[in-house]
Amino acid sequence: MFDRALLARPSVEVAPLLLGAVVHGRGVSIRITEVEAYLGEVDPGSHAFRGETARNRVMYGEPGHLYTYFTYGMHVCANVVCSPTGTATAVLLRAGEVVDGLELARERRTTSRTDADLARGPARLVVALGIALSDNGIDLESGDVTLELAGERASFEQGPRTGVSGAGGTIDYPWRFWIPGDSTVSPYKASLPKKRPRSATL
Numbered sequence: 001m002f003d004r005a006l007l008a009r010p011s012v013e014v015a016p017l018l019l020g021a022v023v024h025g026r027g028v029s030i031r032i033t034e035v036e037a038y039l040g041e042v043d044p045g046s047h048a049f050r051g052e053t054a055r056n057r058v059m060y061g062e063p064g065h066l067y068t069y070f071t072y073g074m075h076v077c078a079n080v081v082c083s084p085t086g087t088a089t090a091v092l093l094r095a096g097e098v099v100d101g102l103e104l105a106r107e108r109r110t111t112s113r114t115d116a117d118l119a120r121g122p123a124r125l126v127v128a129l130g131i132a133l134s135d136n137g138i139d140l141e142s143g144d145v146t147l148e149l150a151g152e153r154a155s156f157e158q159g160p161r162t163g164v165s166g167a168g169g170t171i172d173y174p175w176r177f178w179i180p181g182d183s184t185v186s187p188y189k190a191s192l193p194k195k196r197p198r199s200a201t202l
Contacts, residue, residue, distance in 0.1 A: 020150035025129030028101035045168020
């Protein structure tokens with residue numbers, strides 16, 4: 001089931017509803033076990049915190065589309081666009097369990113030591129699904145990548161987002177949601193503090 005009206009709500013409301021949902025990629029399907037919500041222009045951790053840009057324009061569009069971007073110059077991450085058109089919020093797909101296309105996922109993720117590692121982490125999840133940066137803007141109802149919402153709400157826990165620098169990564173933004181006890185959930189990592197330049201004097 002796909003419900004665009006449900007996705008047309010703030011990401012912090014949509015995020016826990018995506019736990020247990022299944023994303024169908026190119027030959028691989030993944031049950032989502034971990035997500036993070038980003039709340040647009042009121043959220044210092046969001047790409048839309050400073051307003052609309054060419055990079056984040058999809059976030060301001062119709063809910064239910066895929067927002068992809070590069071991180072660290074080499075990894076692609078995938079998000080579900082939420083909120084009504086004109087309001088930029090999104091949910092990062094952080095981790096999941098491969099429920100169909102296991103052999104293909106293993107071929108795409110040859111460095112994974114176990115099946116639980118295939119989509120444990122946002123970059124790994126994207127690779128397993130066959131998603132590329134060029135998929136930015138795909139309609140998750142009718143595109144090559146689709147979203148099937150869960151019939152029942154999953155139990156979840158929540159806490160600070162992982163690896164987010166600055167205020168957006170603090171306990172004031174407990175917008176990481178995960179299914180407790182699931183082996184595919186990625187480990188929490190705080191953002192590394194920036195190194196201070198070494199003083200020229202002793």
